[in-house]
Amino acid sequence: MPESTTLRPPENPADAQRPAAVQRPVPRKLKAAIRNAPPRMVAGILLAVAAAVVCFFLFFDLKGNVGYILPRRAIKLAAMLLVAVAVGVSTLLFQTVTANRILTPSIMGFDSLYILVQTVLAFTLGAAAVVAAPPTLQFGVEVLLMVAFSALLYRWMFTGATRSLHLLLLVGVVLGSLFRGLSSLLQRLMEPSEFIILQDLFFASFNNVDPALLGFSAVIVAAVCAVVWRARHTLDVLALGRDVAINVGVDHRKVVMRVLLGCSLLVAVSTALVGPVTFFGLLVVSLGYQLCRGFSHAWLLPIVVLIGAAALVGGQLLLEQVFGFSTALSVVIEFAGGILFLYLLLKGSLK
Template identity: 80%
Template sequence: MPETAAPAAPPDPAEVAGKGATRPAASLRNRIRTAPPRLVIGILAAATVAAVVFFLFSDLKGNVGYVLPRRALKVAAMLLVAVAVGVSTLLFQTVTANRILTPSIMGFDSLYILVQTALVFTVSAAAVTSAPPTLQFAVEVVLMVAFSALLYRWMFTGATRSLHLLLLVGIILGSLFRGFSSLLQRLMEPSEFIILQDLFFASFNNVDPALLGVSAVIIGAVCIPVWRARHTLDVLALGRDLAINVGVDHRRVVMRILLACSLLVAVSTALVGPVTFFGLLVVSLGYQLCRGFNHARLIPIVVLIGAVALVGGQLILERVFGFATALSVVIEFAGGILFLYLLLKGSLK
């Protein structure tokens, strides 16, 4: 007798339901990744405008002439930070060819904490908090940029010109700054330490209008040449050897980009405080929405993602949670989880 095939087992209803549930999610991810960059930029721009409008005019009560300018000041600060941190992180990852590293790995946040700690320890917390904001801003920016300039000059003008050695030295110096800051904090008075802790978290509530204007001028002066060099950045993303083969002065261009990153991070940190993982968060999302290394698309996408995250996040925290926590704490939490995920995944590209 001819053999007859055994009847196929009926499919598992749970498995069918699971496949049906995952298909729309996978289809949505594929559609997002293959969407035209102009459409993505347009959607992000519309989301940014909507978040800004809701933040400015939602639940607007009391003295409008007082409340509205303060909200506009906070929105302007958040937009400047989104531009500075997003662009600096994108440039830094392009130069280092690594999607995990951020400018904070070079010790900028640790240097900021050390400067604040040293000022409070040597002078007093009252003197630091009552000092002119422009003086504090100038001191912090000058120290951080001078630190990075000396580091880059030493690394790129000596006999050993290695970008990886530069990153290693930055990590070591960051650890040194944190250790020295911790020592000074243990020696100071508890009341001054409590005041000092408030300076370690990014805050958009007490931004000085004069500092905002100066920061906008500096960030604009840095971002304009960066945008003009977007095609050179595309070549740098392909690797050092290929960039040199097509005629790019790699050493000079990398030095300029690193100094631009230093200035952007210094201005952002001095304006509102350190936001360690924010750049990693927005740039990682930007790479997901823009497949490739086209900086003409990556730069606006990263900036708009940062603007939506900051303005929208601050809107939720203020209107929904009633200032129950600081936005920087939520950003650091989400960015830290993403950092661990990328590290475990091995995304060292």
């Protein structure tokens, strides 16, 4: 007689009553729920998270001289929120006009120009003189140079015979490489002690933000964001492509010039205030697109800002309370953003 086989009961009897295809539907259902969530729900959840992180940052472990600690925390928090707004909005606008979700305003060489300006000043005047210079003067010079550079570049590209956005991006990449090369050459010629002082200026820092500069920067960012918000419906049309925008009556060249100049002003103010944060915009905008696919700019703009605020303040909170300032937040941003940039490049090349 054939040997009888013994049937083992399933480890979980409930699994035997469900088809194999629906035993583990949670990840797919969760992903689909996130993608199909209405914009009000996404914005509301992000607003609650950002508000909770902000309150936790301000009032957690608040003891001792509260009158001294709380204002300093408020200034640092305001700087992080300002950078989140400026970098997030500028990256979203830049990706809208370039129709590319990998590019950021930093590709135009703004960060490289900032480093070159700091290096030239330290090489000619001395790093100690740069650090001791009035913050208002430094801020004004850096913003003026970066905005003037972008304005001349855009005017040259869009008033010539080519008027090519792709050529503009290519020239920006080449100029960024040129700026980095010049900075590296001057840094090699500097004294080691001067270079050590200069190196601290190359990383974003929220600890020593001047309150006067913070208020001036907030006015500029608020003015640019107000103009952007009024043009949110035009941005929706630009996202459909140049031909569609022209067919519906949008002056594509004029609008793109204004958007790029707004991006330049936002990035210049953010970089001059705290330093370069190259990949932060790519991180928050990529996450914003994942959370709200198909949404208009009326929802994308606040969602990206809320993601940036929660990520930046939450990251700083983790570094202070968990890791004890063992590293700078900008280093973590650059590391995570670099990995995301490579992932997006590989993902695009495999399609």
